[in-house]
Amino acid sequence: MDERAAGAIGAAVQVLGDRWSLLVLRDVIFEDRRYFRALLTGSAEGIASNILADRLVKLVEAGMLARGTAARGQRARYSLTEAGIQTLPIICAFGDWGRRWRPGTARHGAAPGPGDRSDLIAAAMDQLRVRHLGAETPPPAGGEPLDQLKQLYYRTAGDG
Amino acid sequence: MDERAAGAIGAAVQVLGDRWSLLVLRDVIFEDRRYFRALLTGSAEGIASNILADRLVKLVEAGMLARGTAARGQRARYSLTEAGIQTLPIICAFGDWGRRWRPGTARHGAAPGPGDRSDLIAAAMDQLRVRHLGAETPPPAGGEPLDQLKQLYYRTAGDG
Numbered sequence: 001m002d003e004r005a006a007g008a009i010g011a012a013v014q015v016l017g018d019r020w021s022l023l024v025l026r027d028v029i030f031e032d033r034r035y036f037r038a039l040l041t042g043s044a045e046g047i048a049s050n051i052l053a054d055r056l057v058k059l060v061e062a063g064m065l066a067r068g069t070a071a072r073g074q075r076a077r078y079s080l081t082e083a084g085i086q087t088l089p090i091i092c093a094f095g096d097w098g099r100r101w102r103p104g105t106a107r108h109g110a111a112p113g114p115g116d117r118s119d120l121i122a123a124a125m126d127q128l129r130v131r132h133l134g135a136e137t138p139p140p141a142g143g144e145p146l147d148q149l150k151q152l153y154y155r156t157a158g159d160g
Numbered sequence: 161m162d163e164r165a166a167g168a169i170g171a172a173v174q175v176l177g178d179r180w181s182l183l184v185l186r187d188v189i190f191e192d193r194r195y196f197r198a199l200l201t202g203s204a205e206g207i208a209s210n211i212l213a214d215r216l217v218k219l220v221e222a223g224m225l226a227r228g229t230a231a232r233g234q235r236a237r238y239s240l241t242e243a244g245i246q247t248l249p250i251i252c253a254f255g256d257w258g259r260r261w262r263p264g265t266a267r268h269g270a271a272p273g274p275g276d277r278s279d280l281i282a283a284a285m286d287q288l289r290v291r292h293l294g295a296e297t298p299p300p301a302g303g304e305p306l307d308q309l310k311q312l313y314y315r316t317a318g319d320g
Contacts, residue, residue: 007314009186009251010205012258019177026169045170063261083261091169093253098172101223101243118278154167 011159015062020047020055022094025064025080025087029128030150034077059084080132085125092121095153117152118144170268175222176247180207180215182254185224185240185247189288194237219244240292246287252281255313277312280305 016022023045033039040052056078059065064084072077096117124145130134176182183205185204193199200212216238219225224244230236256277289295 001241007204007255008258008262009190009255009313011262012254013182013186014205015183015262016257017177017179020174022173022177023170026173030169034291044167046223083257086257086260088258090250090253093250094172094176095167095169095252097176097243097246098168098170101173101247102168103172103271153169 019072020051020090021059023047024059025084026077026091028080029088029091030146035075055090060113080128082133084130085132088125089121094148099138099153124149166226176250179210181219182251183207183255184215185217185244185253188240189248189251190306195235240288242293245288248285252277252309259313279310284309293310
């Protein structure tokens with residue numbers, strides 16, 4: 001594919017337009033799953049071991065995850081890179097759409113527009129920078145942005 | 161998959177987390193390609209005929225596209241539904257990420273944050289409602305929002 005011809009959308013979809021890659025990023029971001037086994041056993045969608053292994057390699061190659069060096073007998077820990085952290089608006093855009101249009105995920109029609117959460121998403125990205133990049137940003141006042149977003153996207157129709 | 165367990169993000173990724181589906185939606189939205197042949201021959205990524213046919217069926221089944229009834233010998237015209245129009249923030253989130261992180265698609269580091277364009281995206285969705293749903297919203301003042309977004313996401317590194 002000619003990335004220049006395809007433009008920015010095509011270029012991003014080329015590396016991120018894959019169901020399992022998006023779900024792995026979601027679980028790293030919102031569940032803080034940093035190890036292969038946690039990602040495998042915690043997967044709500046039941047990702048297969050070989051698919052998870054393949055997608056972790058691809059996400060590392062694409063520069064969205066960094067794989068920590070593991071000492072002999074230890075498990076490798078994955079961290080988000082800055083490019084990986086900046087996938088959060090994409091993940092949240094999927095969540096906004098899902099809240100509005102998928103039965104069972106939210107009260108239909110009750111979800112706010114996509115522009116309403118940019119401050120919260122920016123704060124959550126700062127939180128991820130502390131957690132994954134060792135940034136020294138102080139923790140935000142007024143609760144954990146990631147938890148607030150998680151509440152939005154994980155609660156089901158009967159909640160809240 | 162248990163959609164309730166997976167939450168709003170998983171539910172949306174389930175139906176939209178596919179490279180070709182996202183690219184077809186992009187071409188319907190930004191290129192106004194409404195017919196099978198236009199989507200096939202215009203595809204920057206060179207979508208295969210059988211893949212395009214499959215994804216069009218899936219997008220119709222998922223309620224994101226409506227397939228017009230075609231008279232004998234005429235081609236069927238596709239229109240976005242409201243659910244399809246509301247994928248625009250997802251498409252734009254991919255574009256924002258691509259502008260920032262894919263070489264050749266934009267000046268690195270120069271892309272504004274994802275929250276900066278919510279008004280423009282909302283206006284572009286109104287424009288799509290006129291075009292695809294027959295809404296009677298008057299055309300927006302100050303240029304075409306879809307064209308403005310397209311300029312953002314399609315220009316290459318050397319432009320602008």
